Structures are given as structure tokens and as C-alpha cells.
Amino acid sequence: MNKRQFSILLVIACFSSCYVVKNEIKKENYLLPVMNVDADNLQSTVREELGKKLFFDPIFSIDSSISCASCHNPTLAFADTHQFSAGVFGRAGVRNVPSILNIGYHPYFLREGSVPTIEMQALIPIQEKNEFDHNIVDIANQLKEDKEYDKLSRLGYGREIDHYVITRALGVYQRTLISNKSKFDKYIAGKMQLSRQEMKGMDIFFGKGNCSSCHGGFNFTSYKLTNNGLYKKYQDIGRMRATKDSSDLAVFKTPSLRNVSVTPPYMHDGSLSTLSAVIAHYNRGGEEHLNKYPLIQPLGLSRQEMKSLELFLNCLTDERFQKIP
Numbered sequence: 001m002n003k004r005q006f007s008i009l010l011v012i013a014c015f016s017s018c019y020v021v022k023n024e025i026k027k028e029n030y031l032l033p034v035m036n037v038d039a040d041n042l043q044s045t046v047r048e049e050l051g052k053k054l055f056f057d058p059i060f061s062i063d064s065s066i067s068c069a070s071c072h073n074p075t076l077a078f079a080d081t082h083q084f085s086a087g088v089f090g091r092a093g094v095r096n097v098p099s100i101l102n103i104g105y106h107p108y109f110l111r112e113g114s115v116p117t118i119e120m121q122a123l124i125p126i127q128e129k130n131e132f133d134h135n136i137v138d139i140a141n142q143l144k145e146d147k148e149y150d151k152l153s154r155l156g157y158g159r160e161i162d163h164y165v166i167t168r169a170l171g172v173y174q175r176t177l178i179s180n181k182s183k184f185d186k187y188i189a190g191k192m193q194l195s196r197q198e199m200k201g202m203d204i205f206f207g208k209g210n211c212s213s214c215h216g217g218f219n220f221t222s223y224k225l226t227n228n229g230l231y232k233k234y235q236d237i238g239r240m241r242a243t244k245d246s247s248d249l250a251v252f253k254t255p256s257l258r259n260v261s262v263t264p265p266y267m268h269d270g271s272l273s274t275l276s277a278v279i280a281h282y283n284r285g286g287e288e289h290l291n292k293y294p295l296i297q298p299l300g301l302s303r304q305e306m307k308s309l310e311l312f313l314n315c316l317t318d319e320r321f322q323k324i325p
């Protein structure tokens with residue numbers, strides 16, 4: 001072999017085996033930290049048991065047909081795969097169900113981030129016409145008749161079951177829904193290698209794709225309230241619904257990308273049916289919108305790069321929350 005052939009061989013060998021991630025991520029930023037919990041609703045096994053029982057109980061819906069778990073399905077990463085899920089009497093909602101895994105870390109709730117605590121959030125589906133169409137006082141009165149609920153409530157909170165106990169126990173249970181065993185988590189812990197293509201996708205995610213500027217951090221979101229250029233004109237006014245401020249028009253909370261492969265379709269309205277459609281959207285740079293974040297610009301990714309990015313997003317799945325057929 002002459003010198004030239006040798007150096008070509010070296011280049012080929014290096015290309016296929018020593019692919020290096022250019023944008024090194026700080027591993028400590030990708031481990032789940034201790035969760036902050038308000039002193040007025042600390043975790044306990046009894047409270048958790050009560051919250052779990054409530055979460056799966058159809059008593060919440062006016063016709064006793066559905067529970068929280070009907071839309072936040074444990075085998076679909078605590079979301080579902082409908083564009084708009086049906087509430088009572090088959091009434092469809094107007095927003096796509098988000099996953100509530102790692103929800104205890106979120107600083108605010110709903111797709112426009114307008115509800116400040118997980119306890120308060122529970123009141124929304126209870127009253128919402130397209131969800132349970134019920135009210136918490138009637139639900140509490142029904143639950144008071146049940147010996148098991150009465151026992152758990154007194155043990156957990158030292159009082160009979162009422163709105164105070166219901167919202168708090170649901171909060172306690174939801175804070176236990178932790179996703180931290182994905183392929184990516186194993187890679188961070190040094191227990192697993194990612195393939196060369198997955199590494200390439202990771203490099204794009206943290207590098208020229210700009211994804212981590214909004215979806216960075218251990219939960220793959222910084223919870224930024226922003227616009228990602230999905231439409232020129234939105235039917236859903238997003239955060240403006242809560243603030244009435246036009247700078248919040250079509251602004252949504254950046255969702256976590258953990259388990260994202262399990263929960264199509266995507267975006268607040270479930271309008272993109274696959275991850276490759278989402279990536280194609282970002283690669284085009286999105287539509288022009290007054291509130292669009294400046295980094296949403298055409299990315300110029302090749303087909304191969306788009307595929308690698310998708311493979312990396314698939315590494316964020318914690319298979320414990322996925323029904324394996």
C-alpha cells in the first residue's frame with residue numbers, strides 16, 4: 001500500500017469509528033435533580049396511594065365514563081395518541097394531550113403555562129365541558145360515602161375527603177411519575193453507547209439544529225414560553241388567552257421531549273403526525289409570525305442529518321411507560 005492509499009484508508013477508518021460529538025454536553029445538567037415540593041403538600045406513601053386511586057377513578061366524570069388515565073395513559077407515556085381526546089359524551093377537546101411524566105418539575109402548567117401549581121391544575125379537567133364536566137364539591141360528596149377513600153384521606157391528611165385533599169393527593173401522585181431510564185439516560189450514566197448516527201443526531205440537537213436553546217436541560221425543555229413558527233395565523237391564541245397581551249399571541253410552553261416518540265401527533269393542536277414532519281418543519285424554518293423566536297430559521301439539514309436527529313429523539317424513550325406489543 002502506498003502512502004496515498006494509506007492516508008485515504010485512515011480517513012475512511014476515522015470517519016466511521018472516531019466520530020466525535022463537537023458540542024459536548026454537561027452531563028450533570030442531564031441528571032434529574034431533587035424535586036422541589038411545597039411544605040404544605042409533602043410526599044407520603046398514603047397520599048400517593050390516595051392520589052393514584054383518584055387518578056384512575058372514573059367518578060371524576062359526570063357520566064362516570066372516563067378518568068384522568070383515559071387521556072393520560074400510563075402505557076403511552078401518560079399521554080395518548082389522539083389528535084384531540086374525547087371527554088365525556090365523546091366531546092372532543094381543542095388541544096392535544098401532553099405527557100405528564102416529570103410534571104413535578106414544571107414551573108407552570110397547561111400549554112400556555114397559565115396555571116401556577118399542579119394542585120390547581122387538577123380543577124381544570126374537572127370543570128372543563130369537554131373533559132369531566134363535573135364539579136369538585138359533588139365529587140367530594142360522592143367520595144365521602146366510600147370507606148376506602150375516607151380511610152386514606154384521614155390517614156394521609158387528617159381530615160375527611162374534600163377539594164383540599166383531592167387536589168393535593170393528585171399532585172402527590174403525579175410527582176411520582178418520573179421518567180429517567182431512557183437510552184439517553186443510560187448513555188449519560190456511562191452504561192450504554194449510542195450508535196454513530198444517534199451521536200450525530202445528538203450533535204445536531206445541541207449544535208446547528210438549535211433545538212437545545214429551547215429544549216435543553218434534563219427534562220428536554222427550559223419551559224420557555226415562545227412561538228416556534230407553526231402557522232402564520234393560529235386558531236388557538238395560546239398564552240394570550242390568559243394574559244390578553246398581544247406579545248403572547250400564539251405563544252406556548254416548550255414541551256418536554258422525553259418519550260416524544262411514544263406520543264404522536266405533535267404540537268398544541270396535534271397537527272404534525274410524525275417526528276419526521278416535526279423535523280421537516282424546523283428545517284424549513286417555520287412560517288413567519290410576529291412572535292416567532294429568532295432562532296427558528298431554515299437549518300439546511302440534509303436528509304441524512306434529519307434522520308439522525310430523529311434517531312436521537314427516539315433515544316429519549318423510557319420503555320417502562322410504553323406498551324411493548
Ligand code: HEC
Binds near residue numbers: 126
Ligand atoms: C379528556 C382528556 C383529559 C382528561 C380526562 C384529563 N386531561 Fe389532563 N390534559 C388534557 C389536555 C388536552 C391537556 C392540555 C390542556 C391545555 O393546555 O389547555 C391536559 C393537561 C394536563 C396537565 C398539564 C400538563 C402540562 O404540560 O402543563 C396536567 C398536570 C394534567 N392534564 C393532569 C390531569 C389530571 C390530574 C386529570 C384528572 C383529574 C386530567 N389531567 C384529566 C386532557 C385530559
Ligand code: HEC
Binds near residue numbers: 214225227268296
Ligand atoms: C423557540 C424555541 C424552540 C426551538 C429552537 C425548538 N423548539 Fe421544538 N417546540 C417549541 C415549542 C414552543 C413547541 C410547542 C409548540 C406548539 O405546541 O404548538 C415545540 C414543540 C416541539 C415538538 C412537539 C412535542 C410534542 O409533544 O408535541 C417537538 C418534537 C420538537 N419541538 C422538537 C424540536 C427539535 C427537534 C428542535 C430542533 C430542530 C426544536 N424543537 C427547536 C420550541 C422550540
